[in-house]
Amino acid sequence: MWTIVERAILTAASLTAALILVAAPTSMTAPAIVAVTALSIVRLVNNSARWQMVPVYLAVAWLCVAVVTELPIGMRIIGGVVALLLSTMSTGLVVGLPIPRLPQPDGPFGVGMITTTEERDVTTASRRGRRRLFITVWYPAEVHSAQRHPEGEALWSEFREAPGIPSGLRRLTGYLRQVRTHAIRGAHASRQSTTAPVVLYQPGLVSITAENSLLMESLASHGYVVVSVRHIDQRAELDQADAAVDPAVTERTQEINRELRGQLSRAERARVSDELYRLSTSTVAVVARRTEDSQHVLNRLPAILATIPGYPTGELGSGRPFAAMGLSLGGAVASELSKIDDRCTAAINIDGGLYGERSYDSLSVPYLMIYSELNTGSNDFARDTAQAEFHEISAPGAKHLDFHDATIVLPILKWLGQLGDASGIGIATWKNGQIRQFLDRTVRCTTPDKSAG
Incomplete structure (x- = not known):
């Protein structure tokens, strides 16, 4: 279950950052940020030791600021690029250092x-x-x-x-x-x-x-x-x-x-x-x-x-x-x-x-x-x-x-x-x-x- 939640956070954060990077926030951006923020809080509370997600949490925090604040175009572009990089970093860490489900022993006992x-x-x-x-x-x-x-x-x-x-x-x-x-x-x-x-x-x-x-x-x-x-x-x-x-x-x-x-x-x-x-x-x-x-x-x-x-x-x-x-x-x-x-x-x-x-x-x-x-x-x-x-x-x-x-x-x-x-x-x-x-x-x-x- 938590693997799915992590993937949802990473995907939503990356897509939202890309959207803000190429265009001003739309009416759909705020609900998306609310959802990814809620998922991030839930995941953080359930496993604070999952440090691989820290970069994307920082990206989500910036996205929240970007949605509620009218940022200059230059700052929006720089912030969007940084948010994408942070999300990409977390994606690499999560894939490279996963929480795998280990294979079941194959014997009768x-x-x-x-x-x-x-x-x-x-x-x-x-x-x-x-x-x-x-x-x-x-x-x-x-x-x-x-x-x-x-x-x-x-x-x-x-x-x-x-x-x-x-x-x-x-x-x-x-x-x-x-x-x-x-x-x-x-x-x-x-x-x-x-x-x-x-x-x-x-x-x-x-x-x-x-x-x-x-x-x-x-x-x-x-x-x-x-x-x-x-x-x-x-x-x-x-x-x-x-x-x-x-x-x-x-x-x-x-x-x-x-x-x-x-x-x-x-x-x-x-x-x-x-x-x-x-x-x-x-x-x-x-x-x-x-x-x-x-x-x-x-x-x-x-x-x-x-x-x-x-x-x-x-x-x-x-x-x-x-x-x-x-x-x-x-x-x-x-x-x-x-x-x-x-x-x-x-x-x-x-x-x-x-x-x-x-x-x-x-x-x-x-x-x-x-x-x-x-x-x-x-x-x-x-x-x-x-x-x-x-x-x-x-x-x-x-x-x-x-x-x-x-x-x-x-x-x-x-x-x-x-x-x-x-x-x-x-x-x-x-x-x-x-x-x-x-x-x-x-x-x-x-x-x-x-x-x-």
Whole structure:
């Protein structure tokens, strides 16, 4: 409904400004201004955080003045041009930063979610300190489909609540409170949770656990429990790691990253990526810490899952098998975890490099490598030495951030060149289907649904 109201305000303001620009106010102008002013007030009262509409509100204010005041022709022309520019600015912001209606999860179950925190003390000399972890769990729930959207959790609420986020950024993202996911906080677990396979997810270098909420909800609706782990002090962790890097190494890694953004053959891309992984010792240290964080969460998993309403606690155990999955740097963490934890039965790397202390150890569990178009072939050395199935797919027309919720929520990034030419909804649907098919085949051992891809 509010999308329609916004479009009506933008259209009416633009048309009225154009009319005043080319001719004096007519008998029809005043009623039009009254209507668009009323709509603007209603929209402002219902969502003051929608800052994208501020320019058009200013345009409407000027139109009100123009209608009740006999302006000189020069002022009328200048004001009309400015009003049109303000309306156009708002139109661009509203289209580029919309309040989207997120697609419904495609599985038979409702989706529940909980959040919690964990702490662990690290005693290893090189990594000594306290690690604070934020955890989100999505699971199959007893929720009727008609209830999912109205009661769903606000999108990326974790981002706006996390410590250390600048207040200005919180205000800029405040409008996303109106974007509702389909996950119901604290929903009663479905009986399917008794046998639901566990997927442990690792987000990117500086991100949130819910960066891929559409994927999490899709998997939970198909009977998976997805656990996502974030190191709370990740920004400080990154700054500390960067400070320890030799300036010459930093300069070389920057050169390599520029080279990787260019047109390279597959063999050249694999070779240059291999050099990057070897040089990035600070990133390797971050991956090592986050891999240990993941193992801590896995060991604590029975206690975490026991907090889900209605969860069958009799089925819990810290030895429960799981699949490791991650986006970007999280893909490296998932890969490392698959090599050191015998409970891991499969791994999924979503467009991530292979940084890690064991990056050159052979993969020994089924592995799904999802590439964006530019990164295809970066991890060929892992494919060539794998001792288990290595399944590789690429998304034509997709860039790195197309594998993130941002591809649907922030289409303005496409104008800025950060998203590919592919449809955001199309990429998300394709990615979710490919991952589910892989998990069904390797973890659940069922015949994949060919229609999902």
